[in-house]
Amino acid sequence: MTRFDDTTTTRLTRTFQTAPAAVPRENTAKYLDSGLRAEGFERPDWLVPDLEDGTAPDMKAEALDNVVDRLPGADFAGEVWPRVEWSYADERLRQRGAEQIRTLVREVGEHVSGVVVPKVGRVEDVERAVRVVADAEADAGRPDGSVRLAVIVESGRAVSDLREIARLGSKDAEAGADDRLDALVFGPVDYTAELGGREFDGERPRWDGLLERLSNEASATELVAVGGPFDRLFGERAGVRFYNGDAYADQVEREAQVGLDGSWSLHPNQTAQANRLHMPSEAELARDVDRIERFHAAKAEGTGAVTVDGQMVDEATFKTFANTVRTALAIAERAPTQAETVYDAESLERARRLRLSG
Amino acid sequence: MTRFDDTTTTRLTRTFQTAPAAVPRENTAKYLDSGLRAEGFERPDWLVPDLEDGTAPDMKAEALDNVVDRLPGADFAGEVWPRVEWSYADERLRQRGAEQIRTLVREVGEHVSGVVVPKVGRVEDVERAVRVVADAEADAGRPDGSVRLAVIVESGRAVSDLREIARLGSKDAEAGADDRLDALVFGPVDYTAELGGREFDGERPRWDGLLERLSNEASATELVAVGGPFDRLFGERAGVRFYNGDAYADQVEREAQVGLDGSWSLHPNQTAQANRLHMPSEAELARDVDRIERFHAAKAEGTGAVTVDGQMVDEATFKTFANTVRTALAIAERAPTQAETVYDAESLERARRLRLSG
């Protein structure tokens, strides 16, 4: 099982880029292919081949075929998480989603990190999705827990049950055995529609309170939390159309500020921005390398408790320092051009020499 | 029982206008009478004859008499919801409220949609209010569930138990039999006082987080959510006193943005503004008529799933489109002058021809 504190597999979760798995072009896998081939800052940490809203109804079968066809040969360095169909409000869609999950696990189970299930309802609906994946794994003879689950939180019922849903996937030792749920992703478009929210003067509701809670519940259970898509990709002013980069970066900064681990991307430009904004900066890396060095030095001197920058260092505090360093090292390993652009060689060298357990 | 998805009785819930049921004037029912006679945009969807804070202590009996006297003859096209006395913190007030409920149900039960119970506490207190109404119904020989309940959320205890209170009234099939609770209404004045909130530079707390949660829990259980009163009815500047229409509209827009179904009104001007702001616009009506037409067309072509504007249409999504149309049609039926002012005849015509089930 992938554990977040496992140094050998530190997970990168900065970007969650959806790509329609089939589009009405000559190459129906055009977007899937370009997602799988993306390099540098444009390569998402999580690529999400979309069988749901991104794919037209009459292309669902081809979309599934494309995913099954492309994943085995792809040399994609990030994680792949196909999004299937599902809806707490529609049994027919739930059954189609279950069938898609069975096909994916059977055909390309070793090429996906997990599946993304949208429009979940109360915790019982998420439990059902967990069972569907577990059964698909068993039927395909795959190891228990090898195919993970992410859910999109976009119904009033899911938000109402957010605490229970997060606990279902808790990585805490004390939790139950089934911790297949790895990520909570916000879906503002459906959520706003379901709540009857409306736009005034071009302003949609921001759901700041909900984002705080999403970050908190994910943190309390050591799940990944991801923000929602920003679909106003382009703006226009005085006759010129341009990529809406400021507005998207503002949203990503708001998400990173309250501790979301990643942001949703709909476009390589968005991926490039979110990868950078969710990446520890050189200053943050140097600071936390320094803190860990001082922690070990203070401990070696034999004082019982250790404080760094005036704060007592306990396991939780140490873990936040170590997370910065592990994330930077994981980027250096799996996306070296990104790391070279952002970090000093010396900071990375010091980071590599650290002992990252308290 | 009134169900929100019943096309024959689509409920309008844009405005919740309180009117003192007795005031020290020659005609003590002056405000009640004018509320019952209001026309056009000034007619509230819900008129709330107030036996609680709006009526002086020594006029409570007369207030109840006025309600019993006026309702049978009134030709009011909206719903009538008298507010009784109650307080989780005061047994004496609870007993007075219970007595008022018994009188109202017995004397004018067929002329009210329900009763509004203020200052409820934890979920057990709301359960008690439910039982009081049920017992009054039984005693009066009225059909079970015919007199509904709305509660005002204005104590720390009620907000703490908000999820449980909403679930008590859940319209979900899986919920218990007693779903008498129809609406959650916010009461910021008492709430702020109870929490010890204070005003600085004329700014009161806005409770944005609470409004998000109110909208969410109401949505998750299919209850109606209504915002709190805005009591700074008039402003004054440079010697001129004027109706504070901008500030009220700003509040209503904030409430509509996060999906509250209606706003509280203290004055016919406020009712006129909130009725308009909570009404689907012509653009919204045309858009959703169009979406439903395209949905049916796509379905007729036989593709399994249907997407409209790039989103998969499931029962929840379809319901949001249908709600817009049903609300517009209900306004056209029960407040034709409002509908004529806002909608094109052609949009209404197309709306009337639609099949509103998925």
Place this chain on the structure above:
Amino acid sequence: MTRFDDTTTTRLTRTFQTAPAAVPRENTAKYLDSGLRAEGFERPDWLVPDLEDGTAPDMKAEALDNVVDRLPGADFAGEVWPRVEWSYADERLRQRGAEQIRTLVREVGEHVSGVVVPKVGRVEDVERAVRVVADAEADAGRPDGSVRLAVIVESGRAVSDLREIARLGSKDAEAGADDRLDALVFGPVDYTAELGGREFDGERPRWDGLLERLSNEASATELVAVGGPFDRLFGERAGVRFYNGDAYADQVEREAQVGLDGSWSLHPNQTAQANRLHMPSEAELARDVDRIERFHAAKAEGTGAVTVDGQMVDEATFKTFANTVRTALAIAERAPTQAETVYDAESLERARRLRLSG
């Protein structure tokens, strides 16, 4: 047991000032001594000798000695609440905290109001802290409930369980016997780090939604709620360094606006500001004295219910008026120079003559 509605012991909770219990100076108790000797507006209502983050690891033993040494002789008019070490994530720290609690209760139990336990996790961790204090009391032969508990809410787990943690300490008659928990204090630095929150353009997350909930849950259970520290004590501009008084006052006003009872202070200047901002103003005192006078007059006339300023007065409403008056009177008794600076002699005179029970 100290009850908040007990007129003889109305609790002042405006300021929670931490002071390192030992620092590397000639007099290691320098800050503890100056806190205990503070006068006027600079005297905190709660002085918190800090054995945790404020004290270096190699001075923990001396810090505890200083507290045990200084408290018996101090003539401090506020409450003393030492902060011990603790962490839900670190068993070793929990055991050190337990040992510190045992020493404090045994040696200076009659000189402290309670102990502050930081970094608590889920409700079970708070229950453990409750038992540690109870056992220490029993071992020291002190009366049950005489040493109280405050916890610092600064982990995702504690925020997730906030409702349950607050109910553990509920002062409601219906609650369990052990209501030793008196206060919930926010700890934004550790909280932000644990959630992975980040700073952009110098802006840290404000956690507005959490502050609303903290205020609400404390109100619903009649606990004290206190905001987090503001550590940017000094600013600098154009070469001049100055006390950051505007920014701190803004934070305290935001906290008071949503009903927090007190604010955290790190410096006598902050204490002076927060004491004033959390103090009822002369206008508020005069208003609530007037309301209570009118309430008693109306009641004497024999009308059943009483409204004041258009609102029905129930026990909860009356309590908010009475709280203002009791707080002002408690300040007049225990911090007379503060009261004289802020209140008219006549307002205090009228306040003293009031009957403060409904």
